[in-house]
Amino acid sequence: MEDNTLDPQLNKVTEEDDLVQHVNNPIIGLKPIIKKYLGVPNHADQIGSKFFFTDGEAKVELVVVTDEIIRIRLAPHGVFLDEFSYGVPKVPQEATAFTLFENDQEFRVSTGIINCHIRKADFFISFSDADGTVTNADAVPMHWEENVAAGGYYVFCTKDSAPKEAFFGLGDKPTDLNLRGKRFVNWNTDAYSFQWNQDPIYRTIPFYISINEGISYGIFFDNTFKSHFDFGAEESNKTSFWADGGEMQYYYIHGPHMMDVVKNYHKLTGTHPMPPLWAFGYHQCRWSYYPENKVRKIATTFREQKIPCDGIYLDIDYMDGYRCFTWNKKYFPDPVKMVKELADDGFKTVVIIDPGIRVDDNYWVFKEGKENKYFCRRSDDYFMEGHVWPGRCQFPDFTNPEVREWWGGLFQGLVDAGVAGVWNDMNEPAVFGTGTFPDDVRHQYDGYRGSHRKAHNVYGMQMVRATYEGLRKIMKNKRPFTITRAGYSGVQRYSSVWTGDNVATWEHLKLGNIQLQRLSMSGVPFCGTDIGGFSGEPDGELFTRWIQLGTFAPFMRAHSAGDTKEREPWSFGEPYTAINRKFIELRYKLIPYLYSTFWEHHRYGFPILRPIVMQEQIESDNYFRQDEFTYGDKILICPVLEPGQKSRIVYLPVGKWYNFWTLEVVDGGKEIEVETPLETIPIFVKAGSVIPEYPVMQYVGEKEIEEVKLNCYYIETEANSFFFEDYGETFAYEQDIYSEKKFAVSGSKTSYTIQQSMEGLYTPRYETYAFAVSGLPFNVTEIIVDGKPVTDFTVNDKVLEFKHSKTFKKIEIQ
Ligand code: GLC
Numbered sequence: 001m002e003d004n005t006l007d008p009q010l011n012k013v014t015e016e017d018d019l020v021q022h023v024n025n026p027i028i029g030l031k032p033i034i035k036k037y038l039g040v041p042n043h044a045d046q047i048g049s050k051f052f053f054t055d056g057e058a059k060v061e062l063v064v065v066t067d068e069i070i071r072i073r074l075a076p077h078g079v080f081l082d083e084f085s086y087g088v089p090k091v092p093q094e095a096t097a098f099t100l101f102e103n104d105q106e107f108r109v110s111t112g113i114i115n116c117h118i119r120k121a122d123f124f125i126s127f128s129d130a131d132g133t134v135t136n137a138d139a140v141p142m143h144w145e146e147n148v149a150a151g152g153y154y155v156f157c158t159k160d161s162a163p164k165e166a167f168f169g170l171g172d173k174p175t176d177l178n179l180r181g182k183r184f185v186n187w188n189t190d191a192y193s194f195q196w197n198q199d200p201i202y203r204t205i206p207f208y209i210s211i212n213e214g215i216s217y218g219i220f221f222d223n224t225f226k227s228h229f230d231f232g233a234e235e236s237n238k239t240s241f242w243a244d245g246g247e248m249q250y251y252y253i254h255g256p257h258m259m260d261v262v263k264n265y266h267k268l269t270g271t272h273p274m275p276p277l278w279a280f281g282y283h284q285c286r287w288s289y290y291p292e293n294k295v296r297k298i299a300t301t302f303r304e305q306k307i308p309c310d311g312i313y314l315d316i317d318y319m320d321g322y323r324c325f326t327w328n329k330k331y332f333p334d335p336v337k338m339v340k341e342l343a344d345d346g347f348k349t350v351v352i353i354d355p356g357i358r359v360d361d362n363y364w365v366f367k368e369g370k371e372n373k374y375f376c377r378r379s380d381d382y383f384m385e386g387h388v389w390p391g392r393c394q395f396p397d398f399t400n401p402e403v404r405e406w407w408g409g410l411f412q413g414l415v416d417a418g419v420a421g422v423w424n425d426m427n428e429p430a431v432f433g434t435g436t437f438p439d440d441v442r443h444q445y446d447g448y449r450g451s452h453r454k455a456h457n458v459y460g461m462q463m464v465r466a467t468y469e470g471l472r473k474i475m476k477n478k479r480p481f482t483i484t485r486a487g488y489s490g491v492q493r494y495s496s497v498w499t500g501d502n503v504a505t506w507e508h509l510k511l512g513n514i515q516l517q518r519l520s521m522s523g524v525p526f527c528g529t530d531i532g533g534f535s536g537e538p539d540g541e542l543f544t545r546w547i548q549l550g551t552f553a554p555f556m557r558a559h560s561a562g563d564t565k566e567r568e569p570w571s572f573g574e575p576y577t578a579i580n581r582k583f584i585e586l587r588y589k590l591i592p593y594l595y596s597t598f599w600e601h602h603r604y605g606f607p608i609l610r611p612i613v614m615q616e617q618i619e620s621d622n623y624f625r626q627d628e629f630t631y632g633d634k635i636l637i638c639p640v641l642e643p644g645q646k647s648r649i650v651y652l653p654v655g656k657w658y659n660f661w662t663l664e665v666v667d668g669g670k671e672i673e674v675e676t677p678l679e680t681i682p683i684f685v686k687a688g689s690v691i692p693e694y695p696v697m698q699y700v701g702e703k704e705i706e707e708v709k710l711n712c713y714y715i716e717t718e719a720n721s722f723f724f725e726d727y728g729e730t731f732a733y734e735q736d737i738y739s740e741k742k743f744a745v746s747g748s749k750t751s752y753t754i755q756q757s758m759e760g761l762y763t764p765r766y767e768t769y770a771f772a773v774s775g776l777p778f779n780v781t782e783i784i785v786d787g788k789p790v791t792d793f794t795v796n797d798k799v800l801e802f803k804h805s806k807t808f809k810k811i812e813i814q
Helices: 259-267 292-305 335-343 365-373 401-410 414-416 452-474 505-523 540-548 576-589 590-605 620-624
Strands: 019-025 029-037 043-047 048-052 059-064 069-075 101-102 106-112 115-117 123-127 133-146 152-159 166-169 183-186 207-212 215-221 226-230 238-245 247-253 282-284 313-314 349-352 385-388 391-393 422-424 481-484 496-499 556-558 609-611 629-631 634-635 649-650 656-659 665-666 672-674 683-686 690-693 707-713 718-725 739-747 752-759 768-774 783-785 795-796 798-804 810-812
Touching: 043 101, 048 106, 059 115, 069 133, 069 259, 115 247, 123 247, 133 207, 133 215, 152 247, 166 505, 166 620, 207 259, 215 238, 247 259, 282 576, 292 313, 292 335, 292 795, 335 349, 349 481, 365 391, 385 656, 401 452, 414 452, 422 452, 452 481, 505 540, 505 609, 540 556, 540 576, 576 590, 590 690, 590 718, 656 798, 683 707, 690 718, 707 739
Parallel strands: 282 313, 282 556, 313 349, 349 422, 422 481, 481 496, 707 768
Antiparallel strands: 019 029, 029 133, 043 048, 048 059, 059 069, 069 247, 101 106, 106 115, 115 123, 123 133, 133 152, 152 238, 166 207, 183 226, 207 215, 215 247, 226 238, 385 391, 609 629, 629 634, 634 683, 649 672, 656 665, 656 683, 690 707, 718 739, 739 752, 752 810, 768 798, 783 810, 795 798
16 A cells, blocks of 8 residues: 655645545455545543544544653544553553643643643644653644445554654564664564565564654554554655554653663563573574484483583474374373473473464364364354464464463463473464465454454464463463564563574674664563574584574574574584583573563563663764664673674773773773674673672572672772572562662772662572672772671782672772
8 A cells, every 4th residue: 555644735634635546455446545634623621631632523532641651542533442452451540740731823731741732723743841842743644544445444643753863663673773764564474584674574563762862752553453664764754653454542652761761661561570580591492302312312412511501492393293282192202201301400391382273173172172162263254274384273362361261271281291481483373375364364352353454463462471371370379481473562471582583694693683682672571583593504603603692682592493404502513612601601690680680671661682872872873883782781792793703893882891801991982893702702891880690500590509799890980780589480579579689889099889788578598799899990908898807808810809798788898
């Protein structure tokens, strides 16, 4: 469909001069498409935090959600759809104060932090901040087209964009980080071996972040139909978003900092629950490890090679004819025994479960689904059938709460067998040959019935929701681990994600780096790529560089297609094995730091990975940086993304940074050249950080932790760090059973002080901290802990080392 929303001539359109286009619609033949624009607002009503404006027929609803968030909705004929969203299960009502003003020019709703202006002349809607700076403004009024074939509307919104405005977000799009100048479509798609710029791929996250002259805002277009975004591709000074159905409904989310936008987006769509601690370890996957001897061999090789690993995956071949919830008894004669033995050796077994259920009257899952009418049907009531791995399949309607409940219960057998996590794949939904379901498939949609046009983009999210909620019930108070390929905004409430079927090329390593940053800032924190590339063959160098990047991915899993060569961390021989081991060990040492960062995500909505633009959004050069990112807010990573690279340029934000490997202190605010032998990638730690470190273990919980190392990086001013711990596998944190420690440091030319404060009801079992303080600019003569001197300390290579009980309050180093 052609979009000609961008013509300013069309601003004020009456019934008579409606734009009439003709399209050749396969169902209804040649029909006019009538485009209509909002007219002149003549009236405003208020009910609590909701305001309504009308031009006589169409209505616009404005909801003050919080002081920073306003929602806009459009009803072309004055009747709004029912309030229901999978993305925002409950619209927060947190606005503290808001007022409606009216003058000759406009209606204005103000919260004290933002203003929403509705221009009387033409229904243009714009937003400004408390200083009156307009951050976002309509370029034409909201408009719609009647979609006769589907019985709904195509809905459009077009905004001005400033010459230097940059755009970020939209989930997993495989393209440059800054989306300016590009057009995208959201329609969840199985995208095997996707390429740079391919669109759409697996996920729909209709949320973008704008940044212009240092001020940031976000738009979340909460519409599950096929949606489109144009960031100045058609006309460089306009940004449009539109959908092939549903309501024009968007949230304006104010910054001014990008971090505030992301946090506020999480306020709407929720954050990720705390995953089990083991999920932060290394995961080994491959299509497919079978028979069980093969699985055991992989597991024992990890232990023999002393390469830490927590997760081991069973891809589709563990099932009987790819029937979900069954075992192939030839390959896995005694799954309970195998899973138990793996667990005894520290491996958590994760199994794949796809949505396609084989049509087979002798198969209990199919029989139950059929008897209870749980499978999707076409508009004429015939079943939605399609071919996937098991052959002819039917597909549960996961938008039906009863079906979700049933599906969740099906995991009982797998959990009883000891399975610790579930991998949901092919849930775009993917169908061989046709790609996906036809549009006319009907969905229950939690009582708000609709066709596949409405449900397609949420199908995968509702599948993994059913999986997560079912597991959570069955596993009682234990945290489930789930991973999904498809998703919609809010999927983070139920699952981690991976970026799908990537390729073993250097270009894909680059793409993966960008995709993970993008997913992180789009509200999908627990994400990873198939390390090494799913299809194709990496050489040892590419695999090692990918392990190095994967060490700092929120989720770390190697995976590969079945027709490729062996792909474990030792598969490429030396020197690769040793380097891979060193990095996976580093992953394990940093687990307490990652876990603390994840807690900050869970509790406050911070992303795990943060692109440079999120650190320094004033600098417009940073709108184009996409290699470096920070892991949490203290560690900066710059992966090596080219073969044979001996050194590379790294940008460090303003401030002092420690080279992680050499402890050399570098001034930021500039680019520097860093050597990149295969053994290392550029890693820098922010001055003032206190980074907790666990001892290396072969798997999480292998040994009792006896002491925790605190790596302290001197700063001449002040800084804070957090350290979160809990049991790591239950939901006790919801009852405040956790420990959140804050380390406040302050430095001068002659002293360094570390103060510790604690919150929460959990007490870790270890007693001791081992301090390693780098960068002190003076010779240490005295250490006083809570008023008492510590005499036992050493200074090795300029690093001050000493131990002390974890309960200290104040350490003074002089
Ligand atoms: C899909 C998945 C891939 C999996 C394969 C077989 O291609 O994306 O990860 O290994 O199916 O199940």
